[in-house]
Amino acid sequence: xxxxxxxxxxxxxxTIRQKLMYLVLIYIGILLFSVFVLSPLSVGAAKGKIIIDVxxxxxxxxxxxxxxxxxxxxVHKEIEKKAIYSIVTRPVSRAEFILGKFSGIVFAMAPxxxxxxxxxxxxxxxxxxxxxxxxxLAAYLSMLEMVVMSAVxxxxxxxxxxxxxxxxxxxxxxxxxxxGDLTVFANxxxxxSMKYFTKGFYYMLPNLKIxxxxxxxxxxxxxxxxxxxxxxxxxxxxCAVILYFANLLFSRKEFS
Amino acid sequence: xxxxxxxxxxxxxxxxxMFSSKEILHGVSFSAREGEILGFLGPNGAGKTTTIKIxxxxxxxxxxxxxxxxxxxxxxxxxxxxxxxPENPFYYPHLSLKEFLEFCGRLSGxxxxxxxxxxxxxxxxxxLDRNKKQKIKSFSKGMLQRTGLAQAILHDPDLLIxxxxxSGLDPGGRxxxxxxxxxxxxxxxxxxxxxxxxxxxxxxxxxxxxINNGAITKSIGLDEIFRIGENRIEITARGCSSKxxxxxRDYLERVDNKDEETFLFVKKQxxxxxxxxxxxxxxxxxxxxxxxxxxxxxxxxxxxxxEKASAEKASEKSNxxxxxxxxxxx
Numbered sequence: 268x269x270x271x272x273x274x275x276x277x278x279x280x281x282t283i284r285q286k287l288m289y290l291v292l293i294y295i296g297i298l299l300f301s302v303f304v305l306s307p308l309s310v311g312a313a314k315g316k317i318i319i320d321v322x323x324x325x326x327x328x329x330x331x332x333x334x335x336x337x338x339x340x341x342v343h344k345e346i347e348k349k350a351i352y353s354i355v356t357r358p359v360s361r362a363e364f365i366l367g368k369f370s371g372i373v374f375a376m377a378p379x380x381x382x383x384x385x386x387x388x389x390x391x392x393x394x395x396x397x398x399x400x401x402x403x404l405a406a407y408l409s410m411l412e413m414v415v416m417s418a419v420x421x422x423x424x425x426x427x428x429x430x431x432x433x434x435x436x437x438x439x440x441x442x443x444x445x446x447g448d449l450t451v452f453a454n455x456x457x458x459x460s461m462k463y464f465t466k467g468f469y470y471m472l473p474n475l476k477i478x479x480x481x482x483x484x485x486x487x488x489x490x491x492x493x494x495x496x497x498x499x500x501x502x503x504x505x506c507a508v509i510l511y512f513a514n515l516l517f518s519r520k521e522f523s
Numbered sequence: 524x525x526x527x528x529x530x531x532x533x534x535x536x537x538x539x540x541m542f543s544s545k546e547i548l549h550g551v552s553f554s555a556r557e558g559e560i561l562g563f564l565g566p567n568g569a570g571k572t573t574t575i576k577i578x579x580x581x582x583x584x585x586x587x588x589x590x591x592x593x594x595x596x597x598x599x600x601x602x603x604x605x606x607x608x609p610e611n612p613f614y615y616p617h618l619s620l621k622e623f624l625e626f627c628g629r630l631s632g633x634x635x636x637x638x639x640x641x642x643x644x645x646x647x648x649x650x651l652d653r654n655k656k657q658k659i660k661s662f663s664k665g666m667l668q669r670t671g672l673a674q675a676i677l678h679d680p681d682l683l684i685x686x687x688x689x690s691g692l693d694p695g696g697r698x699x700x701x702x703x704x705x706x707x708x709x710x711x712x713x714x715x716x717x718x719x720x721x722x723x724x725x726x727x728x729x730x731x732x733x734i735n736n737g738a739i740t741k742s743i744g745l746d747e748i749f750r751i752g753e754n755r756i757e758i759t760a761r762g763c764s765s766k767x768x769x770x771x772r773d774y775l776e777r778v779d780n781k782d783e784e785t786f787l788f789v790k791k792q793x794x795x796x797x798x799x800x801x802x803x804x805x806x807x808x809x810x811x812x813x814x815x816x817x818x819x820x821x822x823x824x825x826x827x828x829x830e831k832a833s834a835e836k837a838s839e840k841s842n843x844x845x846x847x848x849x850x851x852x853x
Contacts, residue, residue, distance in 0.1 A: 273629040277615065284617045348613045353674055356579045356607040357630045358599040522581040523536070523573075 270359050271367045278371020282337050290333055291382050294325050298390045315396015316485050322387030323405050323481045330380050330413035331440055338372045338420035339432035346522060361518045365421060365510055372417045380410050397487075404495060405484035411502040412478035416440060418506040419473070422513040425520065442468075443475035473505050524593060526682045526713035527555040527578065532587035534573055546737065547573050550587065553732045553739055555682075555715050557592075560708050562728035563717035570737040571717045572610065575686055579607055591682060603632060606680035610687040612671035616660030620651060620670060623659060624677055631678035641677065649673045650699055664691035672700060676707065683707060685716035689723050701727060756789040759811040760802050763787075767805040774798050784810065 301321040345351040354364060384406045388398045419439050423432040446469050453465035477498050483490045532551045535544040548570050555561040565571050576582040578589050580597040589596040592604060614623055624642040633641060646655045649669040654662070662670065668691050675683060688704070689697050697720075704714055704727055718724045724731065733740045763785045768778055771787070774794040779786040789798055792814075799809055 269632075270630050273626055277618070277626055281615065281617055349609060349611075350613050350615055352579075352581065352607070352609045352612075353614060353627060354630060355581065356602065356605065357627070357678075358603040358632065359630050360599070521583060522576065 270363045271370060274354065274359075274364060274367025275370035275374060278341060278368050279375045281341065282372060282375035285337055290329055291379065291386065294329055294383050295386055297325055298322055298386060301390075315391055315394050318387070318391050318394045318396055319402055320481065320485045322383075322390065323402070323409065323484060326380060326383045326387065326406055327409040327412060327479070327481075329383060330376065330409055331416050333379060334372065334376055334413055334416045334420055335433050335436045335440075337375070338417060339424055339436065340429040341372065342368060342421065342424040343427075343429050343432070346520075349522075351522065355522070361520075362514045365425070365514045365517055369417060369421050369506075369510060372421070373414055376413055376417065377410070380406075380413060399484070399487055401480065401484045401487060401490065405480035408478040408480050408495070408498060411499060412475055415473050415475070415478075415502050415505055418509045418513070422509050422516075425513050425517040439472065440475065443473040444479075445476075446472040446474050447476040474501075477501065524557050525554045525590075526557045526592060527561075527715055528588075528590045528593075529553050529574065529578065530588045530590075532574065532577055532584045532589065534570075534577060534582065534584050548577075548584075548737045551734065551737070551739055552587075553742055555713050557681075557713055558708065558711050559729040560704065560714045560716070560727050562724040562731040563715060563734065564721070564724060564731050565717075565734035569734045571734055572686060573737075574734065575684060575717065578684060579605065603678070604681045606675035606678065606683045608668075608671040608675040608683075608685045608688055610690065612667055614659050614667070614670060614674075616658065619656050619658055620646060620662075620673075621655045623670070624673060627674045628677055633678055645673045645677050648676075648703065650696075665693055665696045668692055669696065669699070672703065676703070681712060683712060683714045683716075685714065687718055688716055689718055689720045697723065755815045756792065756795055757811075757813045757815065758787040758789060758795070758798060758802075758809065759813075760785050760787060760807050760809050762807040763802055764805060764807075767802060767807060770805075771798055771801055 298318065298321065301318050345354075351364075355361070384403075387406070388402075391398050391402070416436065416439075420432060420436045423435045427435065449465045449469050453462045477494075480490065482488065530552050532548055533546060534548040535546045537544045551570065551574055553561075563571055563574070573582060577584045578591075578596055580602070591601040594601045596602075615626075618626065621642055624645065625638055628638045628642060643655075646652055649672055651666065651669055651673070654666060659667070659670065668688070672685075672688065675685065683704075685704075688700055692700060701723065704716075708714060716724075716727075730742065732742045761783055768775075768785070768787075774790055774797060776788040776790050778788070787798060787802075789795055795812065799812070802809060
């Protein structure tokens with residue numbers, strides 16, 4: 268555990284150094300735009316809804332993009348510059364390395380995500396909206412989505428270059444966000460073989476749609492609270508499975 | 524007990540063509556005894572770094588085995604007894620020297636209680652006291668090399684594997700590293716290191732393993748190096764006429780001239796008296812008589828060149844045999 272936390276702390280320091288917090292400034296800019304330009308165009312309670320909608324979408328998008336940008340080069344750079352030699356030539360297993368890197372990225376992203384949530388809450392209050400529990404839970408699910416995407420980025424970075432890692436992770440994110448529609452599409456238009464094919468894809472890709480509670484948050488709709496627990500469990504299991512495969516590939520890797 | 528045992532290790536790398544591979548190590552075998560300094564010598568591309576990477580588990584061998592203190596290499600227990608300094612090391616630029624060593628110490632299992640004191644001790648040993656709070660990104664090559672040595676010895680390993688430890692060091696740095704290596708040996712540690720700087724290797728090693736073209740050519744002790752070939756006798760004289768040198772032709776291997784001085788390389792020990800007497804009698808002046816053993820560099824070059832020549836001879840022989848067989852068949 269001490270080894271994992273040491274690697275995580277080092278990864279955290281390295282990621283923070285990439286000045287990711289500047290992204291919060293861009294996020295603030297977008298929210299200010301929605302407060303002062305978009306909100307006046309709407310009436311009554313809709314003002315606050317616009318800020319919540321834009322705010323939550325921003326948290327999800329910025330979180331995922333930051334993970335992809337910051338995480339895609341982390342493992343590859345260490346191998347390329349041979350910094351990894353000072354880790355793997357010690358009594359550190361490859362699994363500990365992978366887990367350390369994953370935890371480091373997640374911990375580096377956490378303050379970024381939290382500051383975006385705080386900024387959004389302040390803006391909603393300025394726009395005379397209401398920060399409900401649903402809004403906070405929607406932000407929590409966006410963070411879980413970021414955790415899943417961190418595992419995906421680590422997985423790809425164990426065997427591809429930073430550019431390909433970014434590309435594959437982005438494809439994974441887009442496909443994962445639409446994976447729920449795959450089965451609907453197959454049931455409506457496809458034959459049997461198409462159904463099996465899309466079903467395979469559906470189980471392989473993360474179902475990122477379940478991390479989206481924005482609609483319920485914006486319109487303050489009811490939702491099943493047990494879904495939050497199940498979604499958390501789903502995220503943990505998906506991360507475990509994908510990190511297992513990342514370790515499987517990384518254990519076979521040679522450093523020539 | 525043997526600290527390191529490499530047994531018939533073979534390694535191939537895939538070439539650009541998908542299905543063809545090239546064997547880089549052809550059954551490398553050698554061992555390092557506990558408490559000795561073993562040098563690893565070979566020309567560029569001989570397979571030194573590949574062998575070291577296999578010992579450390581950075582590469583997997585296709586065949587053969589590597590054990591560290593009688594346990595398979597790669598096991599956590601084996602790895603905790605190794606300290607490694609890579610060639611041209613690169614460390615995390617965002618960390619200071621102290622932070623980096625603390626990081627390495629935690630990975631090696633040094634307890635939090637001891638970590639701080641141990642880091643301070645090692646930083647002082649490698650002579651970087653004034654730079655401990657400095658970020659590694661601002662370090663010179665020599666400082667990086669000292670940092671590399673510091674992280675390698677931090678956890679007090681029993682076996683040190685150093686890949687080109689003197690590279691990038693100034694004379695002061697080389698002396699520091701040399702002193703540290705000798706002190707570690709005196710404390711019972713085993714040191715296995717590769718280097719291109721032969722005088723350093725000659726000054727430090729108890730034994731040297733020579734690798735060439737992916738195979739161990741020779742494993743020799745320093746005392747053996749001195750026995751290989753006869754000692755070279757060199758007489759430095761002044762005022763030698765060409766007639767004198769002509770008279771001594773049968774006794775000399777080579778004659779070099781520089782300014783007013785003549786350097787005479789005597790063929791055999793028993794000729795010294797004759798050569799000196801003749802120079803003296805013909806009005807010359809003897810400035811110096813030196814009796815030198817062949818250096819590790821010369822021995823290394825002789826072995827490598829000798830092997831090249833014998834390999835060429837063997838290939839010529841097999842070619843001519845093949846041609847003869849073809850002629851017989853036709």
